[in-house]
Amino acid sequence: SSGGIYSDVNNPRQPTTSGASNSRYTQMYNRVRGISGDTALKENSGTPQRQALQWLVSGDPTGVSPDDKTFMLRYALTVIYYAFQGENWYTNEAWLVNANLCAWIGVNCSVRTSSDSNGQVVSKYEITGLSLGNMNLAGSIPTELSYISSLIDIDFSQNRITGTVPTSIGSVVNLESLNLSKNNIEGSIPVTFSVLTELQVLRLNDNMLTGGVLKALANADRLRILHLEHNNLSGVIPSVVCSNVTSSTDFVIGCGVTCSCCNMVCT
Numbered sequence: 001s002s003g004g005i006y007s008d009v010n011n012p013r014q015p016t017t018s019g020a021s022n023s024r025y026t027q028m029y030n031r032v033r034g035i036s037g038d039t040a041l042k043e044n045s046g047t048p049q050r051q052a053l054q055w056l057v058s059g060d061p062t063g064v065s066p067d068d069k070t071f072m073l074r075y076a077l078t079v080i081y082y083a084f085q086g087e088n089w090y091t092n093e094a095w096l097v098n099a100n101l102c103a104w105i106g107v108n109c110s111v112r113t114s115s116d117s118n119g120q121v122v123s124k125y126e127i128t129g130l131s132l133g134n135m136n137l138a139g140s141i142p143t144e145l146s147y148i149s150s151l152i153d154i155d156f157s158q159n160r161i162t163g164t165v166p167t168s169i170g171s172v173v174n175l176e177s178l179n180l181s182k183n184n185i186e187g188s189i190p191v192t193f194s195v196l197t198e199l200q201v202l203r204l205n206d207n208m209l210t211g212g213v214l215k216a217l218a219n220a221d222r223l224r225i226l227h228l229e230h231n232n233l234s235g236v237i238p239s240v241v242c243s244n245v246t247s248s249t250d251f252v253i254g255c256g257v258t259c260s261c262c263n264m265v266c267t
Helices: 023-040 048-058 071-083 143-147 167-171 191-195
Strands: 107-115 121-131 138-140 153-155 160-162 177-179 201-203 210-212 225-227 232-236 250-253
Touching: 023 048, 023 071, 023 143, 048 071, 071 121, 071 143, 143 167, 167 191
Parallel strands: 121 153, 138 160, 153 177, 177 201, 201 225, 210 232, 225 250
Antiparallel strands: 107 121
C-alpha cells in the first residue's frame, strides 16, 4: 500500500486512510494489535484505533519510537482522542502535540519513586487521572482506556458519550473514582466492576443504564459516594455497601433499586 501520508500537512491530527508499508509501521502495528486486535486496525476502516496508529506512524510531531516506554500509553490516549472526536472538544490543548503526555489537558500525572537494584532513587511519571468532564466528548468508551492501568480517577461526566461501559474497565484495579454521569450510556453495569475493590466514588447517574446492580457492586465495601439515579436499573444494593455508611457517605439510587441505606430519587 502507499505511504502513510497526511491529507493536510498543516493539520497533522487528520490522517489519510492510506497504510504505510515500512518497518516503523510494522513495528507499531505489532505492538498495538495486542490490545486492539486486527479488526479494529484494518486499513481504511476509519476506526479510532486505525486513526491513532496512522497518526503515530506519520503524524506525531515527536516521532516517538515504538520501543519508547511511553509509546503504548501514547497510543491508548490517542485512541481516546479519536474515539471521543477530540477535534470537537471545547479544548484539546496539547493533545497530539506535546511530547509530554502529562501536558495534554485533562491528563493528570503523579510521580512515583522507587529504588533500583543499585539503591538509586528512580522517579517516573504515571497517568493517574483523566479529567474530561464537560468537554463535548461524543462516541463510545474505547477498551484501550483500560490499558492505562495506573488510573485512579476517571471523569467523563456531562458529555455526549454513547454505547456501553466496557467490561475491560475491571482491569483498572487501582481505580478509586469513576464519574460517567450525565451521558447517554446504555447497557448494564459490568460484572467486572466487582474487581474494583479500591472504588470509593461511583457516579453513573443520568444515563440509560439497565439491568441489576448486585453482582457489579458485590465487593464495593469502600464506597462512600454512589449515585445511580435517573437510570432504569434494578435489583438490590449489596449489604457490603451499606456496612460502610457514615455521616459523610452519599448513596442515591433510582426507583427500581432496593437499598437499606440509600436515598431514593424517583422523578
